[in-house]
Amino acid sequence: MSSSLIRATKVIRRDALSGEIVDRIVLDHGDRHRRRMAMRGVGGLSFLLDLPAPTVLDDGDALVLQDGRLVWVEAAPERLLEIRAADDLALKRLIWHIGNRHIPAEIGTDAVHIAYDHVLAEMVRGLGGTAEPVERPFRPEGGAYAGEAAGHHHGHGHAHDHGHDHPHPHSHGAVSG
Known part of the structure; x- marks a missing residue:
């Protein structure tokens, strides 16, 4: 550069x-x-x-x-899956299963969007939901430790001191998703 x-x-x-x-x-x-x-x-x-x-x-x-x-x-528009369910409870269950796989998800009032993945599409359909491919911008949730949208501002308790210009391979003591 x-x-x-x-x-x-x-x-x-x-x-x-x-x-x-x-x-x-x-x-x-x-x-x-x-x-x-x-x-x-x-x-x-x-x-x-x-x-x-x-x-x-x-x-x-x-x-x-x-x-x-x-x-x-x-x-940019991206290839996503738009996931829907018959009712709120069914959608919440699908969100739980998606979150259990620790993948980025954009959660809306009546649909969830994730990056296109044919295996997850089949899982969603097997659990009674719909998973339709769509092209649109992807705005996933920031996660439990993402803080403000402006960046990586959070106060989780690391027992060591370091900068945050790296992925987090270590545990933060909470379930993410």
């Missing part, structure tokens, strides 16, 4: 957006959770994302470049 690239060092949330938008980036849910990486906008603008901490970028947010210009963040 060249140091000559202009840097994006801040995020403005969509509800506080103002300024000159000069390009946009289209990212799937995995690429919307970053701290530092080289990026290229749809219009060709190259820049270095260089945030102080890993941050979840939401659809409609903007990255602030060093010179004050903005790059719009757009959630």
Whole structure:
């Protein structure tokens, strides 16, 4: 990553957006959770994302470049399963089974969305639910320790001191999902 690239060092949330938008980036849910990486906008603008901490970028947010210009963040459509059930109790049971597999899920009032997986689709159907493929942006729940949408802000009790610019292979003492 060249140091000559202009840097994006801040995020403005969509509800506080103002300024000159000069390009946009289209990212799937995995690429919307970053701290530092080289990026290229749809219009060709190259820049270095260089945030102080890993941050979840939401659809409609903007990255602030060093010179004050903005790059719009757009959630890319992804291949998902839309899971539904006959009633609330049946849907809650399906959510429990999905959560038991520790996969990202977007929980709505009458449906759950997960990344497309034919094995999980068959499991859901075997439990009496429906699992239909859809293309749409994916906005999964942040998880028990994700804190605010703006990044990794939480106060769980580690017995050791370290930064959080890595995956968490160790236990946090709670069931996730």
